[in-house]
Amino acid sequence: MLLVYTHKISPRVKYVFKHICTRVLGIDVGFTTKIEEFIAHDDIKMSYTKQQLSNEFFIKSHDILFEQGLSDVEISINNWGDTKCFFFNGDKSAIPFDIFSAAFYLLSRYEEYLPHVKDAYGRFTATESLAYNEGFLHQPVVDIWAYKFKDALQNQYPEFEFPIKTYRIKPIIDVPTAYNFKLKGIMRTLGGTIKDLFSFRFKNLYIRFMVIIGFLHDPYDTFKYILNRQKQTSFKFMFFFLIGDYSTYDKGINPNKKKFVSLIKHVADYCKVGLKASFFALGDIAILKKEKLRMEDILNTNLKASRQSFSKLNLPESYRNLIELEIQEDYTMGYVNHAGFRAGSCTPFLFYDLDYEVQTPLMINSYHIMDYALLKNHSLLDKKKRLNEIIKEVKQVNGEFIPVFHNYTFSNDARWNGYKELFNIILDSANED
Known part of the structure; x- marks a missing residue:
């Protein structure tokens, strides 16, 4: 089990860690705010907080996972190998981005709660999304980040065996x-017939009646x-x-x-x-x-x-x-x-x-x-x-x-x-x- 030390175990922290660690990577995850419990844990572990405790596997945390409700989140997109990410957290972190906060932003659909322009059906459209506008809609970035996290963990804990997932x-x-045409009832069939006639769709009219009388599929x-x-x-x-x-x-x-x-x-x-x-x-x-x-x-x-x-x-x-x-x-x-x-x-x-x-x-x-x-x-x-x-x-x-x-x-x-x-x-x- 991966044990995560953090200064506050918020619902957001538990939610996104369980998605990345358990659903994507297939490993169990637990949480603690006690340094003694963290030190005593003899399996893989990491700290997720503002300051590194010692030389443990550490990812510097962004504030979004410890907040409540919506806030004006500032997002700056950066390249990261063949993909992109946001919430850059500096060089001291084991990976250069807080992937957990970034993943939470996308999974919770945070941006869909914010003011946006809807289409004729009242839908949130791709063109309104961060992923489309920043050029990463075509990638499952949360899963890509999870595997980058896995690689970094594996370097720190080479003996640990991750489960193998398949496509x-x-x-x-x-x-x-x-x-x-079938099972449409008399009124709808009559309406469709009139529409075909006035639109000069005679082929459609022919198929309609051939289907109704059972001569065509x-x-x-x-x-x-x-x-x-x-x-x-x-x-x-x-x-x-x-x-x-x-x-x-x-x-x-x-x-x-x-x-x-x-x-x-x-x-x-x-x-x-x-x-x-x-x-x-x-x-x-x-x-x-x-x-x-x-x-x-x-x-x-x-x-x-x-x-x-x-x-x-x-x-x-x-x-x-x-x-x-x-x-x-x-x-x-x-x-x-x-x-x-x-x-x-x-x-x-x-x-x-x-x-x-x-x-x-x-x-x-x-x-x-x-x-x-x-x-x-x-x-x-x-x-x-x-x-x-x-x-x-x-x-x-x-x-x-x-x-x-x-x-x-x-x-x-x-x-x-x-x-x-x-x-x-x-x-x-x-x-x-």
Whole structure:
């Protein structure tokens, strides 16, 4: 066990040390404010405070982990080998940056509590983030820093054996609407028909009616293909089905339709299934609770995971609502139009509530690329290159790669040409050395 001596054991200190040491590096960590206990400890140890005690492994601490609430944090970005870091702490420290304070800033999403410009959907965008503006969004910097810390510790304690982690994948299949034409009801089919006519989309009109009368396969019904791919890999896919009521933002299938319920049950036989919370459930816990109970009735088990419509988050309210409803995992954290690491990490982490100064039980699984982000790369070759760059970053720190694809991504729509091949690259990446 790594014993950390510090002048104050704050909730922030315990939170970030446990993420870096236990979740990323796989070692247990304990804390003490007693010098005698620190000296007596005969395993690996370090001091994390303002002044070094003697010649022990020492990292000089920044003030942010001993504060409460938000403050005007001054951040100066510096190069550090092939990456970047902030909170420089001088030459006497074993590593030149307080990686724990820097990691806390990113993991807690400190910057998302500060004033910022939101997009049309009310979302925090990549272009508002420190990582994007300072050129390190493409790297899982928290994990990179953790491995630099590990190397420094290993130099001090060459006999200590660190656990070996391996690269993992967790593909997300987002299902805002299971079918394009099937199970839409008379009024929606009539409305869609009129829209096709006035827009001169006669091919769409033809496909619509061929699907409805059963002569053609619904273009969004790609579930057979996805489940076949699931059967060929040991990593479980996560499906998120929208079962909220029809609205301006959410246009899914009526959850009372028996065929839709059967589809969800069938998918749940092979993959993990969570709730895609509707847009209005984001700000209304009563709607969220209704959708949660609805999904639990379908799955006949407790709901463990959720994901918000449009990847929208209102911090901290969105996560507090999930905690109140005892949902254990969230998969919303990420950027729709930018690949990268919103929280700086490719290791799942617990949500830290900055207002209450407490680590919560909600596990945040931050996704690293969405299918839409790759549309900016016009050629398939460029898409493959971008995808492989992100995979390489995660592999270098033995992290968990979380991509988000939609059921319609695997359709024959020209917009999504080559996306099956991109998905296969992700699945194959888990089997490569």
